[in-house]
Amino acid sequence: MLGEVLVESDQRPTEPPVFARTGIRVLGSFESRQAPEKLAELIVDRVKQAAPTGSLVLQAFTPDSPAGNRLADEADALLETVRTRLPKDRLLEETWRAREAGAMLVELCVAPGAVMVGSVPAREALSLSPGGRQRMRRPGDAPSRAAMKLEEALINMPFEPGRGEVCVDLGAAPGGWTQRLVARGARVIAVDTAKLLPELAEHQRVEHVHMSAFDYTPEEPADWLFCDMAWRPLEVAQLLAKWGRRGWATHLVANIKLPMKDKNPILLRVRHILTEDGGWQSLTIRQLYHDRDEVTVTAHRAGTL
């Protein structure tokens, strides 16, 4: 019934899944060959049973496959029909407020032949975007696609680097992440053997340290450690663990490259190195929508949350 790219399980995973875009508790599955009005009525009944009170963020998505993409208009139309049948004062339009508002995320998944409705409290959701597809326009002045990975990682964090904070960016060139951090008002120490874009290299809040990240020692502890180094995952994890152990940074956002086919054994070791050897806490590991053969790790040091 579920079809391509959707996975159903009887049990909630004990650890948040790394490679799933999103995860919802299925409230009902319906044949899609019925009148939209009837379908909407069935969906609304399930939603009201599962969440009789409180704010709702209502979204629709289609499976991320060619057959799924062809259903985008159908999904939009169904979303509108369901929306008109729910009390207006329960619908929260500002999705970005869903976590602090304690809202329930209700997702309609319009798949070939079937429509599912599911829900998850926004605070526990893997992503607040429909189906976890965090679409983002490429920032006009960003020098690399990498900037979008950073923006997506920051959207999903409870706080972000701000004015005056010190950020170390390991593997910074050509400067997509550095540029986004500078735009937020942060001071950036960009460590890379390769060149930064000239306007960043000359920026007054950017210091380019032209050396290998493995040889770099910070002069003062940083607020944030960013890392997008194209290097072997276990060696990068060990480097990040050293930063954690030595208290060189408070918050961590790192993109770990996983070009190998069997990613899970390496991921387990990366997790172990970061938490057991590095003392990093509140670790999240997720393959974001903009990640390719890579995952994004976020973490904090004890007492910082």
Ligand SMILES: C[S@@+](CC[C@H](N)C(=O)[O-])C[C@H]1O[C@@H](n2cnc3c(N)ncnc32)[C@H](O)[C@@H]1O
């Ligand atoms: C994917 S790119 C980083 C893109 C960057 N985040 C951006 O937004 O523009 C990977 C970078 O890692 C750097 N790198 C690889 N090994 C490194 C090392 N040992 N020390 C510092 N940088 C390294 C490469 O020079 C390259 O610039």
